[in-house]
Amino acid sequence: MVTSQVTAPVPARRPVWTRPYLLAGILAAWLVLWLIFRGQATLPLGGAELTPLHERIGAAADVIDDSRNENPLFLYFVNYIRLFIDQFVTFVQALISAPSFGRPVPVVGWLGVTGIATAVAVLYANLRVALLTAAGFASFGLLGLWRESMDTLALTLAAVVLSLAVGIPLGVWAGLSDRFERLAGPVLDFMQTMPTFVYLAPLTLFFLIGPASATVATMIYAIPPAIRITSHAIREVPPETVEAGASLGSTPWQLLAKVRLPLAKRTIIVGVNQTIMAALSMATIAALIDAPGLGKTVLKALETLDVGTSFNAGLAIVIMAIVLDRVTSAAGRRVETARRAGRARRPLWRRVQVTAVLAATAVLVYLSHVYVWAAVFPGEAGLGSHVRRAADAASQWAQANLYTYTNALKNVVTYGLLNPFEAVLTGSPWWLVLLVVTAAALVLTTVRVAVVCAACLALLVALGLWQDGMVTLAATLVATVLVMALGVVTGVWMGRDGRADRVIRPILDAGQTMPAFVYLVPILGLFGATRFTAIIAAVVYAAPVAIKLVADGVRGVPVSAVEAATAAGSSPWQVISKVQLPMARRAVALAANQGLIYVLAMVVVGGLVGAGALGYDVVSGFSQLQLRGKGLAAGLAIVVLGTMLAALTKAAARRADAAAHGRL
Amino acid sequence: MTATSPAETSPTAASENPAILDVRGLWKVFGPRAADVPGSPLAELSRAELKERTGCVAAVRDASFSVRRGEVFVVMGLSGSGKSTLVRCLTRLVEPTAGEIVLDGTDIRRAADKQLRDLRRHRFAMVFQHFGLLPHRRVLDNIAYGLEIQGVKKAPRYSRATEMLDLVGLTGYADSYPDQLSGGMQQRVGLARALAGDPEVLFFDEPFSALDPLIRRDMQNEVIRLHREVGKTMVFITHDLGEALRLGDRILVMRDGALVQTGTPDEVVGAPADDYVREFVRDVSRSHVLTLRWIMRPPEAGDALDGPELGPDVVIKEAVPTVLRADRPVRVVADGELLGVVGAAEVLEVIAE
Amino acid sequence: MKVPRIALAGAACLLVSTVSACAGAKVGETTAAPAASGSGSSSAKQACGALNLAINPWVGYEANAAVIAYVAEKELGCTVTKKDLKEEVAWQGFSTGEVDAIVENWGHDDLKKKYIEDQKVAVEAGPTGNKGVIGWYVPPWMAEKYPDITDYKNLNKYADLFKTSESGGKGQLLDGDPSFVTNDAALVKNLDLNYKVVYAGSEAALITGFRQAETQKKPMIGYFYEPQWFLSEVKLVKVNLPAYTEGCDADAAKVACDYPPYELDKIVSRKFADAAGPAYQLVKNFTWTNDDQNLVAKYISEDKMTPEAAAEKWVTANPDKIKPWLPAS
Helix, strand or coil: CCCHHHHCCCCCCCCCCHHHHHHHHHHHHHHHHHHHHHCCCCCCCCCCCCHHHHHHHHHHHHHHHHHCCCHHHHHHHHHHHHHHHHHHHHHHHHHHHHCCCCCCCCCCCCCHHHHHHHHHHHHHHCHHHHHHHHHHHHHHHHCCCCHHHHHHHHHHHHHHHHHHHHHHHHHHHHCHHHHHHHHHHHHHHHHHHHHHHHHHHHHHHHHHCCHHHHEEEEHHHHHHHHHHHHHHHHHHCCHHHHHHHHHCCCCCCHHHHHHHHHHHCCCCHHHHHHHHHHHHHHHHHHHHECCHHHHHHHHHHCCCCCCCHHHHHHHHHHHHHHHHHHHHHHHHHHHHHHHHHHCCCCHHHHHHHHCCCHHHHHHHHHHHHHHHHHHCCCCCCHHHHHCCCCCCHHHHHHHHHHHHHHHHHHHHHHHHHHHHHHHHHCCHHHHHHHHHHHHHHHHCCHHHHHHHHHHHHHHHCCCCHHHHHHHHCCCCCCHHHHHHHHHHHHHHHHHHHHHHHHHHHHHHHHHHHCHHHHHHHHHHHHHHHHHHHHHHCCCCHHHHHHHHHHHHHHHCCCCHHHHHHCCCCCCHHHHHHHHHHHHHHHHHHHHHHHHHHHHHHCHHHHHHHHCHHHHHHHHHHHCCCHHHHHHHHHHHHHHHHHHHHHHHHHHHHHHHHHHHCCCC | CCCCCCCCCCCHHHHCCCCCEEEEEEEECCCCCHCCCCCCCHHHCHHHHHHHHHHHHEEEEEECCCCCCEEEEEEEEHHHCCHHHHHHEEEHCCCCCEEEEEECCHHHHCCCCCCCCCCCHCEEEEEECCCCCCCCCEEEHHHHHHHHCCCCCHHHHHHHHHHHHHCCCCCCCCCCCCCCCHHHHHHHHHHHHHHHHCCCCCCCCCCCCCCHHHHHHHHHHHHHHHHHHHHHHEEEEEEEEHHHHHCEEEEEEEEEEEEEEEEEEEHHHHHHHHHHHHHEEEEEEEHCCCCCCHHCCCCHHHHHHHHCCCCCCCHHHHHHHHHHHHHCEEEEEECCCEEEEECHHHHHHCCCC | CCHHHHHHHHHHHHHCCCCCCCCCCCCCCCCCCCCCCHCCCHHHHHHHHHEEEEECCHHHHHHHHHHHHHHHHHHCCCEEEEEEHHHHHHHHHHHCCCCCEEEEEEEHHHHHHHHHCCCEEEEEEEEEEEEEEEEEEEEEEHHCCCCHHHHHHHHHHHHHHHHHCCCCCCCEEEEEECCCCCHHHHEEEEECEEEEEEEEHHHHHHHHHHHHHCCCCCEEEEEECCCCCHHHCCCCCCEEECCCCCCCCCCCCCCCCCCCCEEEEEEEHHHHHHHCCCCHHHHHCCCCCHHHHHHHHHHHHHHCHHHHHHHHHHHCCCCHHHHHHCCCC
């Protein structure tokens, strides 16, 4: 079969054209069969309709709800976790955001917090980042959102600290044990693709309304990157260095503490960075269960379609994300440079520097503890009202003037791409889609992947959400195609042009961390409540990741290869298409995989803006008790779709790798 | 070709020493159910057939040899021949599938974790191709690593490390970081690290193949010097025939995981075990490797037996001036016994190749 | 120098703090203590204690809650904690004891059954006085241009106007917020309308749609409800479906009549009701009209006042409406 061809050295190459022809044949057969069987066995299910399975899931959820007071072990266990997290978050809040210890203000005021953050940046990053940090924190006050920002920061930091405390040890374990890594993989996929809306309500039953639930919800989303990247970091340590350590008689523990962890440190910091980003992106959704902070401001503003206010708060989230990102990545680089710098006479200078910074910070903290002007951000937060007005004006102008163009764009994509695609997917009998996908997977990938695909689609049927699943699948694929188009074009541009990279990167950061709820209203105004709006939201969120990955991949192409191509007289286009993109194909494949995961993460938001289908099922399951089972099933269906698509893209990535090494 | 059988007695002094490391029937098979392969009919299959039939790869196939105390034992082969796996099996960095490895009477394969660690800490050490240094530690701390994990106190640890640093000629670099040093210097650190624990056996895994040719020669000299100074037993892996001939008291040639030939450098060059080895040594200047023992002939009637006298282990190249200047054959004498004679014809035949 | 400038400034400030203005007021010295720590002094406040109010995410609800919270704090001296929660989570709060009152409830018979009948952790606390209307609406310009559009019988005539990229050749009926069970799919089928229900998915999507439909004179028909703050911005016109009669919506699949009028009501936790403190009395007695709510909602949504300020403004202007809510004492 196909697998043996990949692994065994085949002397005679199989003709290259077989695969595409087979695939074309499958697609042609699909279209013909679609025409014949159109509309049969498409398994539709109305918005309020339930299958017995959904009712059973709902009933099971009820049973769990009801038994939570009768199961002392579970109750005490969960209660202790809740108490611990609550105390922890409340403590951090007391320090920086909430009135505490009988004072009308937190222990440390704005000047102190800004000072501490800047000091951290000076000591662990560099002066430029420190300036950015100071400016960023000051802007929270200027935007009129100091308290909200600190609430978000407190929650984020607490969730990040706890996520790392759990994630790094597990990541180390996964890095050392293949078996654990294989076991953990699907669980992490599940945690990342299961929509938050599905577990938000149940969480409050066990962890009650408040910081603990919000923190746990955040952690569920933020732990996977910590585990994944730590594991990757551990695996990345050169095996020879580990062998060298072992050959001198290190115990396993010594190998970990003295060899693996120090060498993995830099990559682990990347994991810390990603964990922070993930935690911040949960900040808005957690506001639905009373998590304090900027998320609340965004959601409240959405009630009255107040674009200005929600943009203002969204901007604060973006600034926070950028500051935290730059500090952690600079700290990561510093680990490297500190090493290179050598040590001659450094300790003394460093000690002086540290002492000076700490002393200055202590002064600021003291001032902000004692004096009102340093505790409560002074002034009228004029910047905030400017931002609000500007955002409102921009949003209104766009909705009034761009509609004609955006509507045309929407119609082109919808009629030209989405509708036909959806018609075939939803109009085909389920067994036909299952057959076609399995056959295509067989041709393109391995038997194992084909089995996974068939199982996933069968599961979708079993969940009773086949047609909704197909509608979501169609939109997901179209969004992913757009993400990849953007990713390749912009990524190549950024990869080739350092200046473009510097200009575009902050915009990408903004796209990734700006809560979708902020731009929901403007894009609704531009594109209406349609599937295309959902696709746009997904693209805004997912394209930055894909672009960055492609850009990094293109930049990673050895200079010598590019020089060789240029020396041979290639045009820029030839260099891109024949050297840089093929050599970065692993990064491109990864971008497709991640882009897909991120698009799926926005399915629920899509449900809020007119995409219907699974996203809407999840949202209504969160909002209506009797639809709860269906919402859960829809969440599972999204996970199932994600599993299938991830398996396909991973297999494609492996093929790209194998092809790059001339084995296909 | 000199078809005369290679001399039975090996030329070096180490030859008389007893074995320090005995390897018998060593196997390393990677893949599913690897343990079933050694000893079964599968073991007879070629590497490719085994791969086809079971999906297993036999990296080392039934290796048996012994290393004598104080010698430099070179394992040579092309990449993929299994030589790196072999040396890792000897220290159990890679767990062997079958066989015995006896170090001074102790079977390393049977050693429990703790015992194995003690062996690694005190009895043997290894030098790696890409150095395997810890980038976050100073040179001195890299060298002292082995002592540190044994719990040696700071003062004695550093004093020993400084000693090693001086030994490998890096005095003054104690506070540098590895990536501030050139490749050759980094490998000296690797060497010092290996020597710090005063091991009996040193394993070298292609230690110089990542270095520039000039540096490589330097480092080879360094090894020769160190061998002379500290007298350790060395097991040296290389793919470079020149290096093997230069350093090795004895050479083991590997191909596809199996041993092809074991012998002294001149044995390997003078009497290749098969076409593979023959092809391998084809380009070697035989006059640089072979000794007179390989080209001497029994004295014939009419030979004047009053020519100059040379030992049998003199390399041909060095004998050339004497042979050519003399107007009669040179006598090859060991312990007062005439072994044969060498004339201009024999010498020229070798040089002219 | 690596020491940040701001730190130097701070240090300098500390040095001169004894003599210069940079010292400023000290925390706790001159600042007024926040309202929570007690500004009034009536003895009722000790008796009142805490009131945990769920805040559901729409402005009308916020108006109710703001006024109740304001009165509870100012008149009764309660400590009010507002918790921003979606409906279902808010109801769950009854069972975990974290929510005392929900002050605008739209139907939710399933939740009532679960928490009032089955778990017995909540009880009804009477109507709010607001009348909820659910139905199909069109923007005012359409009602003007096509006067007969407000009768469902004529909807098929205009179906073409409502075609969109989402509706597959039929007219699009934009359905609403996922929080409500709608009968729209069944209605379209049973009334034989050439329309397709498209799920907007959120209130924001619906309002944005209607707002654009009115400003850009685009056709649109969709699900909406009152009281809703947006109606004071754009006075949407309701389409008349066959009139609601008792039980005409009993079978969800066969429903062919308009939505029933909702009596919006209040739900409180059983514990809170049994304690029967002043806060409970207030919640139980609270009722007002749609106009009242719309006004406070407008303060919040259009005038961008904080809920507290909006409540204060309305309460100050309507002291006589407050009186009957207060516990008789």
